[in-house]
Amino acid sequence: MALLHFDSTVVGRPASAAEARGAVTALLAQRPLVCDARTRDDILLVVSELVGNSLHHGGRIALLKASLFPHAFDLTVTTADGPPATGASAGCHPVPDGFGRPLVAGLAEVFTVTRPRSGGTRLRVQMSLHRPHQLPMHQYPQNRMG
Numbered sequence: 001m002a003l004l005h006f007d008s009t010v011v012g013r014p015a016s017a018a019e020a021r022g023a024v025t026a027l028l029a030q031r032p033l034v035c036d037a038r039t040r041d042d043i044l045l046v047v048s049e050l051v052g053n054s055l056h057h058g059g060r061i062a063l064l065k066a067s068l069f070p071h072a073f074d075l076t077v078t079t080a081d082g083p084p085a086t087g088a089s090a091g092c093h094p095v096p097d098g099f100g101r102p103l104v105a106g107l108a109e110v111f112t113v114t115r116p117r118s119g120g121t122r123l124r125v126q127m128s129l130h131r132p133h134q135l136p137m138h139q140y141p142q143n144r145m146g
């Protein structure tokens with residue numbers, strides 16, 4: 001299913017993180033002054049991380065919904081139950097849940113993970129479009145590797 005573009009929302013089932021990132025880039029381009037370049041890059045990083053990991057570990061995306069509001073960006077990624085991609089967890093995560101969730105949690109104002117009764121996993125992120133910039137993630141002590 002292709003991603004459908006509405007006035008301020010993108011809905012669909014992306015086949016890749018690049019497809020989701022492209023759709024969100026187009027969404028943000030509709031209102032170029034809504035956020036600065038760093039916030040846009042943070043939003044695209046979160047989209048890439050959630051969609052890429054959902055495809056890698058969850059098998060497929062049942063639904064992606066990205067919405068742009070006057071002061072916030074809202075992203076929901078719902079995965080379907082199914083086998084992860086081939087070789088998905090071949091010892092690639094030195095910490096529980098990997099590094100993606102702490103990264104997303106550090107960039108988002110709200111980050112929730114729920115398991116709907118219908119199955120799968122629902123990841124939801126809300127990010128302010130007008131926020132003071134924080135330290136880069138690698139400068140936070142809890143996110144240092146090594």
